[in-house]
Amino acid sequence: MAERLTRQESRRRTRGRLLEAAAELFAERGVNGASVEQIAERAGYSRGAFYGNFDGKDALVAELLAERTRREAEEVREATAGAATRAEAFDALRAWNRERARNLESWLALRMELLLHAIRTPELRPLLAEREQAARSALAEGVRRELDRDGAAPPADPAFLALIAHALEDGLLIQRVLDPAAVGDEAVVDAVELLLRSWTALGGEAAEEGGT
Template identity: 40%
Template sequence: MSSTATPSRTAAPVSARRAQTRERLMAAATTVFAERGVNGASVEEVCETAGFTRGAFYSNFADKDELVLALIQADVAAQYAAAASALEEAECALGTSTVATVVASTLERFDAFGATTREGVLAQRELLLHAARVPALHGPYRDFLATSSAQLRTLLADALERVGLEFTLPVDLAVEMLLATHARVQNQALFDEGVDTTAMQAVVLAITRPRPDGRAGAGMGGGPATRSA
């Protein structure tokens, strides 16, 4: 009995350390890729930034392409958590903020929209360009985009229902308009320290209207949404 219990107790810390090592390597890669690009960055630079050896890298990733894929997949996972957090904040904020502010804030918290720091935008662009250059990554990146779009449609539908609004045009077209608007916000982040989100709020107001029943969804107090800025 004791001989089988001991390995199970010692295995967990090793797994936790490996997960932490992987996370640090991925965080370091984000920084290095933003500075030098995926092709310009070496495995050694990623390891040095993370404070690990090449052995630690290759025990977690076969090569840089696998690291890039892991970063893309991590974005998808982070979006689920960001979406849930954003909706919780929307519920709390509706009583003291306008609908435009609440919905725009919800979108900004969603990780597909959330990369608005210079480093974050540069790293995101580098992952896109590298995936475009490497045929083996085309399929996984398409899957990432499809998953992101599906999550975003679900998030928007839920968020708008909670604040008593609906789109005035098909949801797919609305999502494309919001993505295009945010792409401009991201481009601004590459050159300016501050990010102006008023354009996103204006687009939200322009393509939404109060629901016919005039009520917010469950959990939002049941009152009509206020659209004023």
């Protein structure tokens, strides 16, 4: 029952627990509102352990930010990778969103906390900017493909269309937290679906204008 852990494993586990506890506390009280002591305590360690594993709170925040952005990108990629049709892809996204909705507030709070921290910490910004760019260009490719499949011309630069879809995610999440009754579980996916149809209509109309 007592699995022997190698030192490396033990250390990794300690770091992981500290990161997790920090994420929770950041969501609850903010980065500035959570003390090193509280983080260590919730993780089940002491302050000494914290400083042994991280150079300080800022270093932990940086690592948390990197970890979260990486993991989220992975999850979306995995969720949509297996989808053959557009409907399947949307279904997969819906499922992913539902999953996330269960901890929406703390999720959004953590995202906003990390965003703010990145805004205020110049050396962290490239990290976030890069990940956002990647998300946008993947989305742009998807939009282009889907419109093309329906025989519609993009009614604007696909990069701009992707930006809209991408931005909607954050914006709708915020609205949802502020007013859960007005924003359904699947608003994000529904909205993107609607936009895609709208753009198809606009692009198709333009393309068929000459023919009709």
